[in-house]
Amino acid sequence: MSEQLSQPAERQKPSMFLLDGMALVFRSYYALMSARMQTQSGFPTGAIYGFINTILKIEETYRPDFLVVAFDSKEKTFRHEAFPDYKAQRPAPPTDLIQQLGKILEIVPAMGIPMLKRPGFEADDIIGTLTKKFEDRCNLFLVTPDKDFAQLVHDGVKLLKPARQNDEFLLYGAEEVKSHYGVYPEQFLDMLALMGDSSDNIPGAPGIGPKTAANLINRYGSIAKIYENLYELRPRARESLLKSKAALENGRFLMTIKTDMDIDLTLDDLKQKSPDLDFLLPLFEELEFRTLAARFKSSPEKKNEQAASDADLEFNFGANVDPNFQFAKKQPRDLGNYTLIQDEDDLNQLAEKLGSLKEFAFDTETTSLTTLDAELVGISFSFAPGEAFFVYCAESALSRETAIRVLKPILENPEIGKIGQNLKYDMLVLKNYGVRVQPVRFDTMLASYVLNPDKTHNLDDLAADHLGLETVKYADLVGKGKSEKSIYEVEPKTLSDYACQDADVALQLKNVLEKALGENEPLKKICEELEFPLVGVLADMEHEGVRLDVAVLKTLSETLGTELGRVSKIIYDAAGEAFNLDSPKQLSEILFEKLKLPAKRRTKTGYSTDVRVLEELAESFPVAKQILEYRSLQKLKSTYVDALPNLVHPKTGRIHTSFNQHIAATGRLSSSNPNLQNIPIRTEIGREIRGAFVPSDAHHTLLSADYSQIELRIAAELSGDPTMLGAFQNREDIHSTTAKLIFETDEVTKDMRRKAKEVNFGVLYGIMPFGLAQRLDISQAEAKEIISQYKEKYPMIFSYLEGILDKARASGYVETLLGRRRYIRDLNSKNFSIRSAAERAAINTPIQGTAADMIKKAMLGIASDIHKQSLRSRMILQVHDELLFNMHESEVDILPELVQREMIEAAKAIGIRNVPIEVEVGTGANWIEAH
Template sequence: MTPEIFLVIDGNSLAHRAFHAIPLLSTSQGTVTNAVYGFATMLLKILADRKPGMVAVCFDKGKITFRHHECDTYKATRKATPDDLRPQFPLLKEMLSAMGIQVLEMDGYEADDLIGTMVTLAEKESINSVIVTGDRDALQLVSPRTTVLLTKKGISDLEEYNVDKVRERYSLDPGQLIDLKGLAGDTSDNIPGVPGVGEKTGIKLISEFGSLENLLQNTDCINSRVGAKISQHAEQARLSKRLATIEKRVPVNINPSLCRWTGFDYNNLLLIFSKLEFHSLIKSVTKLINKADEKTESSTGTEVGASDTVLKTYKADYTLVEKGDFEFLMDRLTGFKIGLALEGNRENGLTAAAISLSDTDNYYIPVSSRDALDFVSRLADSDRIEKLCFNAKSDMWTLYRHGIKLRGLAYDLVIAAYLLNPATPGRDISDLALKYLEVVLPAGGSASLCSRADVIRKLAVMLEKEIAEADMENLYYGVELPLVTILAEMEMAGVKVDSELLEKMSDNLGQRIEQLAQSIHELAGEKFNINSTRQLGHILFEKFHLPVIKKTKTGYSTDAEVLEELADTHDIVNHIIMYRQLAKLKSTYMDGLRPLIRPSTGLVHTTFNQNVTATGRLSCSDPNLQNIPIRLEEGRTIRKVFKPHLDTNIMLTADYSQIELRILAHMAKDPVLLEAFRENQDIHTRTASEVFGVAVHDVTGDMRGRAKAVNFGIIYGISDFGLARDIKVTRQEAGRYIRNYFQRYSGTRNYIDQTIAGARDRGYVTTILNRRRYLPDLFSPNKNIRNFGERTATNTPIQGSAADIIKLAMVKIWYELKKRNLQTLMVLQVHDELIFDVPPQEIEEIRELVRDCMENAITLDVPLRVDMKMGPNWYDVKKI
């Protein structure tokens, strides 16, 4: 039988490790959580791997310990706890309590001392201990019964030290490491040691003399220089040893047996994870709950917690629907709203459906026969049965596999959750069930699917209320909900790709890349791996002695920013920049596109993501057609492969002209911007005239280009540093441009100031259709993060309103296409542009329809304008 293990964790060490290993995370309310998340991730893994019988986590308490009374410079050089980490310690302790884990801390002592005391007590009880820490001081505690897991890189890499490993690493016994510290000191704790004696010399001396005390009695036997230093600093060496020695007799009123671990309080733990928005950890713990559920069940639920509020594995009662019941059920459902949950996916189709009409009316339909599939088809197609779904677009794809359309969509939880919290929406129904109903859904089977349907119905009522309270009903029902069906139809329609042309373009680009590589090698005077940062760094900075802009932990940085800064220093740099751009273009947008083309149809079916971006803009993936680098001619050329479904059809593009600047004019009520757009002036020329103080007819192309950068930079809260980098002027000159802008556009300055102040007051900003974005960064103690929050507050209402407007236009266009029974397809949306596949006989009507819907999507204080182009493919479109 495996001996029982006592797991003792250095809480401060792991918290600091997690904080620095994981980028800052925060909840939608602004609570910083990265240290708690990393700590929880590490702890769950260690508990699963080690399966301890007893667990304790030890923390420092207060800044002053008994060591400070002996040496007031002890740890004097240690940096203060980061502002973003300090408030996470109470959250950590709350989490540990919910995990059923004993927390130890005591005034005047460090976590190390509590750890040393607990493992010493464990040894007396013949209990094996495992210490988890990032502090090598703990290695002095290693013994036949105590091992140390030392954290290394990140939060997952641990190195185990037993007695033999300590001897292998230091050539000393664990107990002699404090003697080594007496000589070599410890800079991290500001322990002085003996000046001039390092670890290597210290190990040699302690190995020879056994202990610091024996060494100090025999300094005359040591090399005269080293011996003299040790004799001179003997008392300092003794002090250093005492400071480094972990106290093993802290007067604790607890022993290892009282740290027995019996498992999690699942109820409280899941509620804490839900509050902290740890969605992946919720899934991990839910799996454990479902395992417990297999052992203990009741008709109303399975109790898996031990607190007053009982968290249950939710199980809805349901009726199995078979062939003879289909007509009755169809009549029963007509005229009502139902919670609908489907089992299946877009590749394999539908395997089962679950319907929830009320708490006591839940139905399970296995789709194992033609009759069952016909019933689901009639159900889905009926707009007299309103459907409440969790992720309707996914359900539409599952049904599409069978040629079934979903009509009568009344609610989509994913979209509602996204509007309520765009930073961390509930992307899994389990998250929402836990957050709103405090229940856990069972895993797999008919009970699981019916429980999902019932929970969907209940959640729809709750989220509908929250949407109304946030004044987002018009946005939800008028824009986002109908857009679900529109995007599904766009995905299913797909866009045609000329595979032969794509292959030819890829081959040509490959030849250009090879030619560039050859030129780079000739300029370098040798062959090397251009894709190797190390080898490229050697060529640029050691062979050519170009100025070193930035270094990383592994050597010279050769990222895009560095290369741009070096572009004028050597011809090879511009060749490398072009090589990288073309190589990425080929691998990502040419070779990467090929596997996504359906051989039978020649179509690609991109996925439009409606609930991903924090601003409300759509994104797309597989393939991501929004990120084709069109600033590069070779990138723009890729658009040539996208063409209409039929060769006789026409590609029509409709692009909002300067929509974000028009929205800024509307929101800021800036008189100069309003006048420019109302009089249909070139806004960049007008801005150049204002900023440079010249007449409009005297504005040069260079001035206009710089003014354009200023115009768009203002929207994104650009700094003088960022503008200087973008337009390649000095920081002082860029700062002057920005100051001149705000002097002439004072309304914009006031708008930005008022928007930031309002965001601080409310905690969020809103768009033109009242979409919200919460801004916890505004309240961060970190100045850089606060500044980022201010830039986000400035930009989101503008960028988010642009998203609102084009979505509203898409809805209007789609309804018109359906109403007029037109064959034109809306196939793509890329930022402020819509792309249509138009039969030639409909082109005039579509041009008028699209322009009208887009330019009149909403009424602003300035006119909306749309630029339209048409042609045989997405690249060869000409302005009309």
């Protein structure tokens, strides 16, 4: 294991940190890709934010005496001149990364950090040269995720690699390089040459990977010695090396980091300057980096000085000068006026105050994120910014029972609005203690989501983005890993400050986000009339749960096991041997080396065996089709059939999925733990899984209510296409109608209807001839003709879809019928794949988002009716366009009509006027029977 870099008390030599700029930018980009960070206008910011924080992390943790960032230049290098194919296979950087790179190249020198580039050379060579130049005068740390730098490591020069799973760094000296890679630094180049590097188009010796290369180097010492002893090697390795001698020499040249560039700089030249706040602060505001802006504002003001430059070596300083400047270590925000309450008298005084308010923010502290298992440790309250109270009811003079008794009337008071972050969690925890919290006045997580669904919505990020506050994290409170302690072990005042902070920040965020919503009336209404009220409905559904017949799944597991055995045998027979079907590496070797199937795409570990590759191969090679079947069966077995019984809660005997309002950018609900949205319905086995979902007892049956072809109906409404509108108004089967039109026949076969159905729904997802051809197993020419016929018969559908794209390109966003907004970037990307994905998102969101708004509206109406009529039936699941109910036997004549009525009324309420809405209702002893 690599040791952590520590800060020595005294240094014999100053420290110099040399950063591999582009490699760290790429790492930041991919690390934050899932967060989809962007400004309100849609400009991507994840790579910028991550890169700046990497620099600040180094500054704050290690306090370097010198820090330099080296970047590659855009010009071809001496390596390209020697070998034109060098890096020829490397794809162009993503468009949204290129957009950010210009800002990064401005920010680094503005932060006062020397930044180096030189035409014809790579950042590696600049770093290698500075290493050689200053290794006798400084302790050098090479900061990069690139393993190639290990060749430079020796006494006084160490590799500092970002860890994969967190924001820490790992230090590699010579022993760590040997431990991690298998060879010492002085042998590293030979190992690299043997391995090659596909990303840089450096071949290496075929069949020799990292482990074999390290073993050979350790056995013989060098490539030269290996060639002297070729006769000792196995025939396959010997033949590979004989054919690759010239390639290895070339590869070694290409991967050697230069250390002798002409860089005439002194240590004084590399001193860090003070940041140019006049440039940085407005830019951080533009990029919506409010936390970064706040941190830089705290640094002392500096005098401006002209940046130095070099005509040959692009060399940038920050605009201000202060050689002694260091970034202040990041500190938690100043705590407000926070009060710990541990006795009943103080609690009663707080309750009296809370009872007199129109609204307040609150937050619970518990022992678990699983609501049914969570023990209540305390509740924090805030009703004025900077002021909060924490009712501590664990191991104190104040019992949990007393706290609940006093606070229950206030938390349940419908006249007092409740504010919080992810209030559903707190509501579910308090349900365990008989408290039904109401009403949801404002949920900061959902407000942030409605304002911009593609951003992150956790409390820490929201506090940073909107308040410029650095919050105390839960891990700061209890620790991590083996050192993590119980929340009961946290000192009460420390816990109080943490808990009060959450309520206080939620209240302050409410004030900011409410103002932002006030600038867009439709979004404000979506929050107040749809998302906030739905929180309580979803909490009730999650708490209720759904019963599972475990015996059904056990039988199905045995069936799947038998079927997997059958498919596996077919594959093994085709391969001529048994192997690990779940190993991509072994599968790749069997398919592409032994069976000689045409390889489609290469990865770092071998040839790809992903779904797209196998689907292409399956058209000509039955073994690929069998592997796809194996994977499908294995996924069903592991993800659902074997996993679901383990998720039945021991207290309730039911599954309690979590419904997420803030995940899907379209506005749809998603579910997790377990995800019930992805149980396949088209396959027989998928339907059998649904058959395991059953009523709670003998006095109940399941009722399913499903919107019929709702997205097509919405498309007809939004486009006004007369042909499609007419078909729905005449109660025609839309797929048969489409088949008649595009195939120009009155005799519609099942196959024609199937094709029409695929194109009907595919059009709404921006399907192309290639995609339709794959779905229907037809030629691209036939698929193109079908789409052409569709455009001719439903012209206004396509006019509407083109209109969406035009509007999105102009405004940067699309909207649902209610005005729910989603920002779409990359519509003008030069990369076809990226642009196409953005166009599909733009086309689909208004339709799918409108459907999402509709079913949410229906859920609110149904829940209200069930409550008003004191019905015993319960809504228990929402999956796509379907609602599932646990229906009591006494209400079989009431509930179906109620549900159907509210679902149809919801369509009218959100603005559907011209298309009749149909709701298919069914009942049964299990989910599949009801559906």
